[in-house]
Amino acid sequence: MPAGKPAGVRCVNLGEDLRCQTYDIRPAVCREFKAASDTCGASHADAIILIGELERQTRTDA
Numbered sequence: 001m002p003a004g005k006p007a008g009v010r011c012v013n014l015g016e017d018l019r020c021q022t023y024d025i026r027p028a029v030c031r032e033f034k035a036a037s038d039t040c041g042a043s044h045a046d047a048i049i050l051i052g053e054l055e056r057q058t059r060t061d062a
């Protein structure tokens, strides 16, 4: 996504299997992201809730 991934928008590189389709050449921000409990919780379900809330809080188009 040339201008970056807006909050609340699914990354175009995310496959239906929830895997990055450009993993080997993913952007630096993705390479540098480190999963942490305050961001990702303890499960996929936790991560969806926590990251979803972060995205809602940082949306600039609402």
Ligand code: SF4
Pocket (backbone or CB within 6 Å): 005, 011, 012, 013, 014, 015, 019, 020, 021, 022, 023, 026, 027, 030
């Ligand atoms: S790692 Fe980055 S490029 Fe890949 S799907 Fe996730 S947000 Fe998109």
